[in-house]
Amino acid sequence: MTAKRRSLFTRLSWCWLLLALPLLAHAQLRIEIVDGVEGAMPIAVVPFAWEADGPPPATAISDIISANLYRSGLFAPMEERDMIDRPSRPPEVRFGTWRLQRVDHLLIGRVTDSPDGFGQEIEYHLLDVHSGRVLLSRAQPVGPGDLRLGAHRVSDAVYEALIGIPGAFATRIAYVTVSDLGGEDELFELVVADADGFNPQAIVRNTQPILSPSWSPDGRQLAYVSFATGRSNVVVQDLYTGQNRTVSSDRGINGAPAFSPDGRYLAMSLSRTGSSEIWLLDLQTDRLQQLTNHWSINTEPAFSPDGRAIYFTSDRAGRPQVYAMNLDGTDVRRVTHEGRYNARATIGPDGQRLAVVHGDGNDFRIALHHRDSGQLRVLSNGPLDESPSFAPNGSMILYAARRGEQGILAAVSADGRVRQTLVASAADVREPAWSPLIR
Amino acid sequence: MKSAFRLIALAMLVALLAACARETVPEPAPPEPAPPARPAPAPVETAALDPRDFTDPRNLDNTDSVLYQRVIYFEFDRSTIQSQYEPIVRAHAEYLRANPSARVILEGHTDERGSREYNLGLGERRGNSVYELMTAIGASSRQIEVVSYGEERPVCRQSNEDCWQRNRRTEIVYTAR
Known part of the structure; x- marks a missing residue:
């Protein structure tokens, strides 16, 4: 590329970027x-x-909670217009009315200014309509401007009280969007949004590919692969300070980062020796240790939740399959056997279920492998599904799919019964990663 | 007042759009123009161009020469060089051997099927296949760098075999001739 062409290229990119920015700020997943x-x-x-003082928020807290519960697929929230009563305190509840309307549970509450004058408080009560018992009675503090987060936390508590496992509504998702800048140029953005798709924020923008975002266990950092230099690098970025650090930029591939559950290590796939191998980087000492040593492709490491094993993809038997090994690289054993192509394992919080990309000819779907039975169950419809990511409570699996030529995100419950799609209006969406539970 | 602001904003947007549109008028994409610094040699000195002379830099731009071809295609999930593409690799290897200051990047690519990180590995393997044949023929390892883009840089975006075929490739990119 000559100097003149390059400067034109730069000018063009900035020009379109300027135009695109206000649009992207609203490019929320639906x-x-x-x-x-x-x-x-x-x-x-x-x-x-x-x-509380001041006007109520544009989106009511109850609407956010209802939408969350509905999306889980496990609840059927009542339409607001069908409600005969509007109690906000337990003594105001006339259970008979709700029983007649065939409601099992009732969530009521009110928002007041925080006693310490800083932000607000959501006081809420979950009631069993049949027995008349109060199941939950709590006050959720909310910082200024954090009402949505407060509503998500209330949703989490309700979900846990009624389902028995923690909710994952007050979490975030990371994903990559790709938009056309005209001609050959594309804009890659690494975006972090609330789990319901709200508050999307691009934390990295580049005209070169970005892939494989991976959360640190405290939800503060994202590791990802950037081609900003024209070659693959692994970058760790702090979401709060915006600071980033290139942790691997060796010759060959620097890819597939995964944090250990204690946050101290980063497993990666590096091909500095000539073939791609799994390496472990100690983020405190910068010491790098090679775990696999095999001429095949070894990539996509994922830690077991107890941090004692690393799952990875290898085609050492001819086709890609999922293997496991100890943290020092010993005791390599094959995990998946069913089908010709199983890759990109993500491990459920129980350590017993692995979601994988399961390929059969031209058809690639998300499947769940059960460790105890060795059985594989296909969950998604294909034909080009990839990048599965477990919700931190194990209830759902988020993955990338195709609708026509557009990349979208989709989610399926671990039992395969609930499905939803997350679509951005214009951009291609891919590479989802669900954050850990953030307390 | 509000509508005045809107009008101004709209005018600015239109101006920006116009500016962008002007700049994006597709330039005729010429093959890499010859560097103007080097004056064209006098016709007397110019030997007749033999397209089979793979040591001659002019053949890199000669559509009749194998050196003009820079893309090696692969079968699904494979990285072995099929016999019909071997002459291309050989030609470039001979060129590199004859021109020690020449440098290439071998960009390995895959189709969209399967997982992205596995495809990074596969793309690198495709680059490595070309690298190994080139160095076996006498190109120096110092002249060649392999970079895998996996499935991230497709040349064709439809989900069908025709497109996938064109995306499974290693591109030979000269960074110095």
């Missing part, structure tokens, strides 16, 4: 429910009374 569960639990989330 969630569509494809399949829900029959017999979802009927619940009524009554609009919370607004008793």
